[in-house]
Amino acid sequence: MQPVKVGLLGLGTVGGGTVSVLTRNADEIARRAGRGIQITLAAAKEYNADAIIGLDQIENITDDPFSVVDDPDVKIIIELIGGYSPAKELVLKAIENGKHVITANKALIAIHGNEIFKAAQEKGVIVAFEAAVAGGIPIIKAVREGLAANQIEWIAGIINGTGNFILTEMRDKGRDFEDVLNEAQSLGYAEADPTFDVEGIDAAHKLTILSSIAFGMPLQFDKTYIEGITKIEQQDVLYAEELGYRIKHVGISRKVDNGIEQRVHPTLIPERRLIANVDGVMNAVLIKSDAVGPTLYYGAGAGAEPTASAVVADIVDVVRALTTDPENRVPHLAFQHDALSDINILPIEEIETAYYLRMHAIDRPGVVADITKILGDSKISIEAILQKEPVGNASCIPVIFLTQCIKEKEMNTAIIKIEKLDAIDGKVTRIRMETFG
Ligand code: HSE
Numbered sequence: 001m002q003p004v005k006v007g008l009l010g011l012g013t014v015g016g017g018t019v020s021v022l023t024r025n026a027d028e029i030a031r032r033a034g035r036g037i038q039i040t041l042a043a044a045k046e047y048n049a050d051a052i053i054g055l056d057q058i059e060n061i062t063d064d065p066f067s068v069v070d071d072p073d074v075k076i077i078i079e080l081i082g083g084y085s086p087a088k089e090l091v092l093k094a095i096e097n098g099k100h101v102i103t104a105n106k107a108l109i110a111i112h113g114n115e116i117f118k119a120a121q122e123k124g125v126i127v128a129f130e131a132a133v134a135g136g137i138p139i140i141k142a143v144r145e146g147l148a149a150n151q152i153e154w155i156a157g158i159i160n161g162t163g164n165f166i167l168t169e170m171r172d173k174g175r176d177f178e179d180v181l182n183e184a185q186s187l188g189y190a191e192a193d194p195t196f197d198v199e200g201i202d203a204a205h206k207l208t209i210l211s212s213i214a215f216g217m218p219l220q221f222d223k224t225y226i227e228g229i230t231k232i233e234q235q236d237v238l239y240a241e242e243l244g245y246r247i248k249h250v251g252i253s254r255k256v257d258n259g260i261e262q263r264v265h266p267t268l269i270p271e272r273r274l275i276a277n278v279d280g281v282m283n284a285v286l287i288k289s290d291a292v293g294p295t296l297y298y299g300a301g302a303g304a305e306p307t308a309s310a311v312v313a314d315i316v317d318v319v320r321a322l323t324t325d326p327e328n329r330v331p332h333l334a335f336q337h338d339a340l341s342d343i344n345i346l347p348i349e350e351i352e353t354a355y356y357l358r359m360h361a362i363d364r365p366g367v368v369a370d371i372t373k374i375l376g377d378s379k380i381s382i383e384a385i386l387q388k389e390p391v392g393n394a395s396c397i398p399v400i401f402l403t404q405c406i407k408e409k410e411m412n413t414a415i416i417k418i419e420k421l422d423a424i425d426g427k428v429t430r431i432r433m434e435t436f437g
Pocket residue numbers: 132134135159160161162163189190191197202301302303
């Protein structure tokens with residue numbers, strides 16, 4: 001049988017990795033797919049020819065991506081240019097031309113996925129996006145297919161490698177935030193705009209996708225609560241450690257009685273949990289489901305070949321499905337298109353979680369009692385208190401509280417009252433805390 005002809009958009013980190021993996025493992029991949037796979041056309045503005053194995057086997061490399069999606073011989077388009085435009089126009093044009101699409105573009109799927117999947121559904125083509133979430137971890141396949149028997153209760157993921165790398169280096173080596181970010185950029189982990197990594201936007205894109213396939217609802221990025229890691233201070237990392245916790249940037253999606261919590265933010269996790277020990281650029285996703293219980297997926301969340309691994313797995317899936325009836329394929333969002341439901345995504349004030357609070361208090365009798373009275377009156381139960389010695393001649397001391405679960409709006413009200421105490425200097429630092437038990 002003739003090899004399947006594929007058009008590739010983008011020859012950057014992931015595009016280059018995809019060509020290299022497809023070339024190196026061509027025989028095994030063809031045995032799995034049932035046919036050879038040949039990238040006949042590629043579009044790229046610039047690329048590092050020396051770093052890509054198999055580049056010479058691509059018949060034509062152009063700088064016009066629309067000529068690739070319009071080529072009549074190409075059956076599958078791989079979109080690895082990233083960003084919203086022209087990626088969206090290219091993907092929609094490829095679909096209109098009846099081609100299957102594979103993309104690693106989480107921003108595109110999280111924001112325009114509903115429109116893209118509708119177009120694909122109408123045209124009977126596949127849009128595959130395994131590489132969009134958690135790099136090389138086959139998490140989309142696991143949730144969409146492997147857990148299909150289950151009611152998923154919650155998902156918690158460390159899904160931004162750059163952010164995890166920064167937090168790990170800050171904790172282990174006391175390194176400076178900017179310095180670690182620069183290293184992540186030079187290693188090809190960070191987004192083109194690294195604020196997407198450090199402000200939590202990249203993780204929110206990925207969580208939005210996971211949440212939709214876990215709970216069978218349209219993608220709703222605009223309702224995801226997003227907080228990044230830029231305000232995390234070294235002292236909080238150290239106090240958390242002293243109390244037996246690690247600070248991780250986590251995406252959490254949880255089904256509760258009145259809707260879905262969908263939030264990304266720094267989170268204290270007990271250090272005994274496996275997920276608290278996921279370090280460096282590695283990603284992990286912990287899923288609690290009713291039949292199987294907790295399952296944990298771990299692996300490289302970014303980088304050329306780990307992400308290419310997911311892209312190539314999608315190519316194999318699409319090639320295997322080329323001759324299948326479109327109605328009998330795995331639905332894009334795991335649930336049949338007409339069975340998606342509009343479950344309410346809760347505003348952050350409505351979520352319930354435990355908290356780490358750090359404040360600067362004047363070192364005199366009765367201050368901690370005043371704070372605990374506010375917490376007690378607000379029905380906030382205290383789990384632990386840590387009071388540190390003053391630094392040098394400072395009149396204030398750091399006081400840290402760990403609380404039990406409470407609704408966020410109750411906590412906000414209590415924090416306002418604590419900040420008004422004349423013995424409290426400045427703002428209270430508040431970090432959410434989860435046990436994932
Ligand atoms: N910038 C992303 C990360 C790349 O650091 O996780 C993989 O999506």
